[in-house]
Structure formats: C-alpha cells, structure tokens
Amino acid sequence: MSTPVKKVPIHLQSSQNRLLIRHGQVVNEDGITEEDIYIEDGIIKQIGRNLIIPGGTRTIDARGKYILPGGIDPHTHFEFEFMGAKSVDDFYQGTKAAIAGGTTMIIDFAFPKPGESILDCYYNYRQKADDKVCCDYSLHMCLPQWSEQVKKEMEILCKEHGVNSFKMFMAYSFMLNDAELYSAFEQCQKLGAVAQVHAENGSIIAKNVEKLLANGVTGPEGHELSRPEDIEAEAVNRACVIAKQVDCPLYIVHVMSKQAAETVCQARARGTQVYGETLVAAIGSDGTHCSHANFHYSAGHILSPPLRSDRNTPLAIMNFLAHGQRVFGEVEASSIGMSGDPRDPKLVTSPPLRSNSDTSTQLLQLLSSDVLQLVGSDNCTFNKSQKELGKDNFTKIPNGVNGVEDRMSVVWEKGVHAGLIDPSRFVAITSTNAAKLFNLYPRKGYIGVGSDADIVIWNPSATRTISAKTHHQAVDFNIFEGMVCHGVPEYVIVNGRVIVDEGNLKAVQGYGKYIDCPVFPPYVYDPEKVTELKPEKNGTNDEGIQNIRELEKLHF
Numbered sequence: 001m002s003t004p005v006k007k008v009p010i011h012l013q014s015s016q017n018r019l020l021i022r023h024g025q026v027v028n029e030d031g032i033t034e035e036d037i038y039i040e041d042g043i044i045k046q047i048g049r050n051l052i053i054p055g056g057t058r059t060i061d062a063r064g065k066y067i068l069p070g071g072i073d074p075h076t077h078f079e080f081e082f083m084g085a086k087s088v089d090d091f092y093q094g095t096k097a098a099i100a101g102g103t104t105m106i107i108d109f110a111f112p113k114p115g116e117s118i119l120d121c122y123y124n125y126r127q128k129a130d131d132k133v134c135c136d137y138s139l140h141m142c143l144p145q146w147s148e149q150v151k152k153e154m155e156i157l158c159k160e161h162g163v164n165s166f167k168m169f170m171a172y173s174f175m176l177n178d179a180e181l182y183s184a185f186e187q188c189q190k191l192g193a194v195a196q197v198h199a200e201n202g203s204i205i206a207k208n209v210e211k212l213l214a215n216g217v218t219g220p221e222g223h224e225l226s227r228p229e230d231i232e233a234e235a236v237n238r239a240c241v242i243a244k245q246v247d248c249p250l251y252i253v254h255v256m257s258k259q260a261a262e263t264v265c266q267a268r269a270r271g272t273q274v275y276g277e278t279l280v281a282a283i284g285s286d287g288t289h290c291s292h293a294n295f296h297y298s299a300g301h302i303l304s305p306p307l308r309s310d311r312n313t314p315l316a317i318m319n320f321l322a323h324g325q326r327v328f329g330e331v332e333a334s335s336i337g338m339s340g341d342p343r344d345p346k347l348v349t350s351p352p353l354r355s356n357s358d359t360s361t362q363l364l365q366l367l368s369s370d371v372l373q374l375v376g377s378d379n380c381t382f383n384k385s386q387k388e389l390g391k392d393n394f395t396k397i398p399n400g401v402n403g404v405e406d407r408m409s410v411v412w413e414k415g416v417h418a419g420l421i422d423p424s425r426f427v428a429i430t431s432t433n434a435a436k437l438f439n440l441y442p443r444k445g446y447i448g449v450g451s452d453a454d455i456v457i458w459n460p461s462a463t464r465t466i467s468a469k470t471h472h473q474a475v476d477f478n479i480f481e482g483m484v485c486h487g488v489p490e491y492v493i494v495n496g497r498v499i500v501d502e503g504n505l506k507a508v509q510g511y512g513k514y515i516d517c518p519v520f521p522p523y524v525y526d527p528e529k530v531t532e533l534k535p536e537k538n539g540t541n542d543e544g545i546q547n548i549r550e551l552e553k554l555h556f
C-alpha cells in the first residue's frame with residue numbers, strides 16, 4: 001500500500017509558479033483578442049476574462065501591450081566549428097541573448113565533425129547543450145555526406161531521438177550531388193522528416209572563385225561576386241525539381257534573394273510542396289556593406305548565400321513574407337480582377353512576368369500563395385579576429401552573422417511598424433509556422449490552454465537602438481549596429497518563469513530542455529486532409545492540448 005502523496009494546499013504552494021497576465025491584446029496567427037491569461041507550473045491553464053485564480057498569484061498588467069507566443073528561431077549555429085573557427089555564441093550565451101530579444105525556443109543545426117557519425121554527433125550536441133541552454137531547444141541534423149550508414153542513422157534519430165529534419169548542402173566542400181539529394185529526400189519522405197537544403201550551386205561557385213582570385217579579387221567584395229542570385233535561384237529550382245520527383249516536402253533554408261524567392265513562388269505555383277525560410281539579415285541589411293573600405297566591417301557581413309547588393313531586396317523579401325504576396329507583372333491588374341494601384345509598393349516586388357494567357361492563371365495561383373513562411377537568424381557568429389582568417393582571401397572568411405537577439409525587433413520594425421504585415425502575420429513568421437513545420441504546435445508557437453507558457457509581453461511603441469556595445473551576445477560585431485527598432489520585449493516568460501522582468505534579463509543556465517520533434521508533422525505531411533489541430537483556446541480542459549477540435553483546412 002503506497003503512502004498517500006501529501007497535497008500542499010494551493011494557497012501554500014509557492015506563488016513563483018503562478019502568474020496572471022491581464023488587460024493585454026493576445027496575438028495568435030489567426031487573430032487578436034483582449035483576454036487575461038493564467039499560468040501555473042509552466043503551462044497556460046486559463047484564458048478569458050474575470051478568471052478565478054488562487055491567492056498569492058503574481059499579476060502583470062499588460063495594458064497597451066501585445067501578448068505574443070514566444071519567438072521560435074528555426075536556424076542557429078551555437079559553438080559551431082566551421083571554416084577553421086568556432087562560433088563564439090555558445091548554447092548559454094546564445095539562448096540568453098535569444099530570450100533578451102523575445103525568442104523562447106531555438107532549433108540548432110547539429111553538424112558532424114569529420115569522421116563523426118550523425119548519431120554520435122547527436123549525442124555530442126546533447127552533451128554540450130543540455131546543461132547550458134536557458135530556453136528549450138531542438139536539433140536539425142546536417143548531412144555533409146551520404147551513405148547507407150547515414151540512411152540507417154537517420155531512422156534511429158527520427159524514431160528514438162526526436163530529430164525530424166535534415167539539412168543537405170548544395171555548396172561547400174561537403175555538398176551532395178543530385179543523385180545523393182534524391183536518395184536523401186527519399187529517406188526523409190519515408191521517415192516523415194523535413195528535408196532542408198542550403199541552395200547554392202557549389203560547382204559554379206568554385207569556378208567563379210578560381211577566376212576571381214586569378215584576377216586578383218581577394219577582398220570581401222569577391223564573396224557575392226562568386227555567388228550571385230542566379231547561383232542561388234538555380235539550386236533552389238533544382239532542389240524543388242528533385243523533391244517533386246520524390247514527392248518529398250522541401251524546406252529551403254536562408255532564402256536570401258528576390259530571384260530565389262521568386263523561384264520558390266513559381267515552384268509552389270506548379271504544386272511543389274516547398275517552404276521558404278528567410279533570415280532577419282536579409283530584411284535588416286544588404287550586400288552593399290560587403291564592399292566597405294574597412295575589412296572587419298565588410299567581413300562582418302559575410303554569410304552564404306550572401307546579402308544582396310540590390311537595395312530593393314529587403315523590401316522584396318518582406319513582401320514575400322507578407323501573406324498572399326502579390327507579384328505584379330505585365331499582366332494588367334484589371335485583366336485578372338486585381339484592385340489597387342500597381343504602383344503601390346506592396347504590389348510591385350519583382351520583374352514583370354510574361355503576359356500571356358496561362359500566365360494570368362499562373363499569376364492568380366502565385367497571388368494566392370504566400371512565398372516565404374518564416375524568418376530565422378542563422379546566428380553563426382565570429383569575432384573580428386576570427387574573420388581575419390580571410391584577410392587575404394575572401395573564401396577563408398568564416399561565414400556567418402548575428403541575429404538571434406535582434407530577430408524579433410528587426411522584423412517588427414521592418415514589417416509591422418512599416419505597415420507591411422499585421423501582428424498576427426508577425427506571430428506566424430517568427431513563431432507559429434516554425435512550430436507547425438517541426439511538429440511542435442500547439443505546445444509551442446501558440447497561446448492556448450495547455451500550451452507551454454512561452455510568452456512575450458511586447459511594447460509596440462517602445463524603441464531600442466541595436467549595438468554590439470549593449471547586446472547580450474558574445475560576438476564583438478552586430479550587422480544591425482545603430483538600427484532603431486520599434487517593438488521591445490518588456491517581459492519574456494519561459495515555461496512560466498519570468499526571465500525578462502520589466503526589461504531586466506535574469507537568464508538561468510540549464511533551465512531550458514531538449515524538445516523532441518515527432519516525425520510526420522501534420523502541417524507538412526497531411527496538408528490536404530489535416531484539419532487545424534488546436535486546443536480549445538479558452539477551454540477549461542487542463543489536459544491541455546488533448547482537447548482537439550477539427551477546424552478549417554490547413555492554410556499556409
């Protein structure tokens with residue numbers, strides 16, 4: 001007979017784990033409501049008005065503020081050994097900085113060392129991250145080579161370790177060829193995993209580099225010259241063609257150019273199931289900074305695919321992120337029933353499409369698809385001294401920039417404050433869509449009963465000036481240096497704990513944990529059939545997300 005568990009009377013339980021957020025505007029991807037939120041033991045327990053809550057609960061007044069699902073950054077490289085250097089933001093400082101900026105979960109790219117199996121790589125990443133992370137995290141696995149062993153270990157990672165996404169490279173010395181990509185996509189599709197690609201044509205880049213160096217172009221300006229937009233767009237298209245042959249859902253990481261985004265758009269219009277991730281760097285910066293007289297300044301902006309020198313890129317990328325991105329071409333708006341002034345910047349983002357009959361049908365299809373679904377940081381930071389590895393040869397500059405701390409504010413400034421997207425779309429592209437694609441939703445990326453209490457109280461009218469002097473990252477450079485952003489996190493709640501409290505960061509090392517990403521994400525593998533799985537938002541059911549109602553069909 002077991003001894004009865006002694007239940008501590010609720011009014012004696014520590015109020016540390018009970019929180020009430022009042023008078024805020026709750027923003028989910030499908031709308032905004034004025035509701036209060038009651039949190040206990042790290043879970044959202046009640047949403048509504050006039051909630052009955054126990055005494056001793058801390059109350060936060062969110063009047064005039066938005067209450068957002070915590071940001072989810074789908075793309076980081078903490079303490080990553082790459083190109084002869086190790087990225088300086090580790091899992092502690094990187095996740096601490098993430099929380100400071102309103103991100104409450106990250107998904108890092110595990111990358112096997114030479115000769116290391118992907119299974120050992122997984123164990124080693126868990127070893128180095130678990131005790132350091134300040135917020136929850138998951139892992140993608142990179143596949144720098146293809147073999148029967150890799151194929152087998154992908155299955156183990158999917159079935160036993162909660163990895164449901166694999167990144168293949170089409171550039172760098174560890175690029176896979178088309179047949180290997182084909183096999184890798186087949187395995188992803190069989191396992192119910194998300195196939196991700198770094199889409200640049202590595203063979204053409206190698207030839208361009210040879211020519212540039214032979215002609216004495218060794219500075220950072222050579223980086224984009226060696227890998228122009230065509231080289232990115234060609235690889236995006238090729239990956240989409242292979243994925244379609246295999247019927248494998250495809251996720252293009254770091255779409256960095258108009259041409260690549262248009263290629264995603266056209267592939268979607270042909271019925272290819274492809275998702276596009278862009279980076280906050282592509283929205284908040286551009287390639288003109290890479291040909292600056294100062295080497296450190298230029299090298300500090302080097303990543304791949306490169307920031308583009310076309311100054312229209314940030315606005316075009318932001319438009320591709322806005323839902324129902326409209327591509328205005330030669331086809332007259334009236335001829336396809338479009339309203340609005342064609343000169344409206346929201347409409348014009350890309351060179352004219354051919355105006356013939358099936359273009360208008362195709363255009364209509366394009367008009368209905370949102371081209372890019374989410375924004376990552378690709379935080380892969382190297383100090384000025386490390387970037388000097390490429391002082392005499394741009395191909396040796398360690399590739400990577402910052403973004404994990406500033407992602408949310410820069411997207412708010414360039415998107416919501418600029419009037420191009422609304423707060424709900426902001427939530428979709430900075431949190432919810434990542435949760436859906438990697439099968440974390442609605443536990444993550446949603447404010448609903450039963451969801452994890454990862455919440456940001458966001459002040460839309462406050463501003464902050466970004467600087468390496470004040471940021472919480474380890475790196476000594478910031479590509480957004482001096483940018484004034486509207487949109488500041490005043491409170492950041494991580495699994496029910498107030499980590500940013502009235503702007504003060506109180507990160508706790510090791511407080512985060514590893515989160516499994518189950519295979520066959522419904523939003524990816526059942527887009528036709530799947531109904532939107534969502535908890536009763538205001539339900540009283542404290543079993544949380546078990547309470548599933550069938551709702552309208554999926555729409556991305």
Ligand SMILES: C[C@@H](CNC(N)=O)C(=O)O
Pocket residue numbers: 077082198254302303304305378380399400401
């Ligand atoms: C190697 C890694 C980070 N570096 C970068 N994007 O330049 C990536 O390709 O995503």
Ligand SMILES: [Zn+2]
Pocket residue numbers: 198253254304305
């Ligand atoms: Zn990449």
Ligand SMILES: [Zn+2]
Pocket residue numbers: 075076077109378380
């Ligand atoms: Zn990356």
Ligand SMILES: [Zn+2]
Pocket residue numbers: 413417484485486
């Ligand atoms: Zn502003």
